[in-house]
Amino acid sequence: MANFAIMGFGTVGSGVAEVLRMNGAAIAEKLGEPLRLKYILDVRNLSATPYADAAVKDFAVLENDPELDVVVESIGGARVALDFTRRALLAGKHVVTSNKELVATHGKELLAIAREKNVNYLFEASVGGGIPVLRPLFQCLAGNQIQEVAGILNGTTNYILTRMVKGGVPFDEALKEAQAKGYAEQNPAADIEGLDAGRKICILSDLAWGKEVLPENISTQGISAIDLQDAAIASGAGYRIKLLGRAMKLADGRQAAFVAPHLVPESSPLASVDDVFNAIMIRGNAVGDVMFYGRGAGDLPTASAVMGDILDALAHRDRRRNLGWSQSAELIDLDAELPLHWYLRGDFTPPAGSQRLSDRAVIVGPVPGTEVRALAQRVGAQTLLPVLR
């Protein structure tokens, strides 16, 4: 018998309980022993639910139970979740989480505690929901030097962009639709402004290169300023507008990470990733480009990833997974040092050497951000977006 607890019984936490209910017999067979949901820690009253017997209010019950193997942290945020995760690891429990904010901001510290206590801190569900991507990155692709990671990491913004591009719906209206469908929160800032994608690209970067990149140190541009005109011009020229998180390691060992709406050529498999789906492209120096696609959010998909981590933690009970990141990455000055291709729209004479997309839009590059911004100002461009190559 293996025992686990769920802290925070919201969408993800209750999804994990539901996956155990659906698939408990198959899970026990794979594990070689039954998996029991022993505790649910939540402020909610669960007495009228099937989980009444597991409900507890005091974290110390989990902390002090020597029979408890794994704790799922689905509280969210970086306050209570941080305190409980620290204490659970210090008490020798494996911890599995979907909490991207906590992993992105405190992962280094928590992984160090896990290393010291010889337990696992696993967080596959923190990026891409149910899509297996972190474990393939650090394990299957371990023979590669990773060169770049680029992903559609936020389903809400991808839904909105899909409606804008394919439906011709303006941003404000597409956002309202997303809210009506439950894809966007009433306060959608974290999604719309790219903060959620920023946390996820930091976690991908941390794992790809073993050095910490903090969300507060990367450039993040959201989608609220995207104009239907640009969506139409891009589509007409064989591009789609997608919000991408990108992280790369340069030849000199320095790194870059940022979030911005991009023009993505239709030949890229990222271009056809629509609606709430997510996809992450990883470029390794042996494998080339591989892509992982699926639902980036939702109770059961996210719970699928959490359950995979629970089973992996239990399979590595004695010998923890060697996983983590240490000192801070050395980030380049993104604007000054990273030459990209750029899309510009405006009532201008096309700059020399530019590729015309329409009578009012061009692609230039590769040039760094400072340079292209000066050009955009000089010619009076109304839109400036990077282009994925």
Added chain:
Amino acid sequence: MANFAIMGFGTVGSGVAEVLRMNGAAIAEKLGEPLRLKYILDVRNLSATPYADAAVKDFAVLENDPELDVVVESIGGARVALDFTRRALLAGKHVVTSNKELVATHGKELLAIAREKNVNYLFEASVGGGIPVLRPLFQCLAGNQIQEVAGILNGTTNYILTRMVKGGVPFDEALKEAQAKGYAEQNPAADIEGLDAGRKICILSDLAWGKEVLPENISTQGISAIDLQDAAIASGAGYRIKLLGRAMKLADGRQAAFVAPHLVPESSPLASVDDVFNAIMIRGNAVGDVMFYGRGAGDLPTASAVMGDILDALAHRDRRRNLGWSQSAELIDLDAELPLHWYLRGDFTPPAGSQRLSDRAVIVGPVPGTEVRALAQRVGAQTLLPVLR
């Protein structure tokens, strides 16, 4: 110091040596010790290569070296490779392979020997080249009951179909192009007739449900009979023709597996997988649909997967991965019992209840194969292909 050997120094074997040369320092850092290519077993004369010191001709050297940890089998086929794999496992060596024929036909026996000797037999490279798919399937998705696997598993046929559909090139000519580019062998039967895809869908099925499905027991239809007319009609109606390997588990626990050209709707992410790329879609009851995409062949991509397995075998030296399949799966009578949607083309009056794609083509279903074949004969249909839903 960890030591490994390569048996068979062809495309894959020399690719593995090249990946070690490219990434040896990074690999040693991840592993925590240097990884050394101690032996290369091949009939070729390697004395003029940088690998002269490692070259051996006698398998017994590998078998009897107590310092040898991992053996890479990239011989191919199921004769010498079978003998050497058996003996390496019995000698307590971990074995890593890209040999889909051997895994599909003798995996059950070899995994049983590995279990008995407490060593790993790993074969990520046998399906999808460098694409991480087998490990995500049995590990990240372990919390799911897998319902279906559908994949573009053969790059040669996907290249040919892409040329036919997008370039309007007839089959014979597209095949010649593929041969000229080195994508297709001079005797292309194993690819063209779907045998290669058949082996791969069997391995995916074996891992998804833990029961053996042998290639000789599944229905395999290749692409040589695909007509440009059908490619054009399909494209016009929002479908692409793709050779898919499919495996599914029915509600009653019985299974199905087969290979056939399908009409794939453009809304499926499999539809936009072109050229030599592969992609595998996995449907789990918690995660929904996830897809894995990348280069399905080639020296370095395949070597990337082999190297990932070598590192995983070494990380699980003491406690082997719990992986394998046992007794035979109970397969349904595919033709009689699996209702699918079907595409029919011919000079006929559209059957009642069918969906018209053009004035000469319809989709009917869901109906089982025996029934639709009777219908096709009755109306005089010239083409009959399943449709992915």
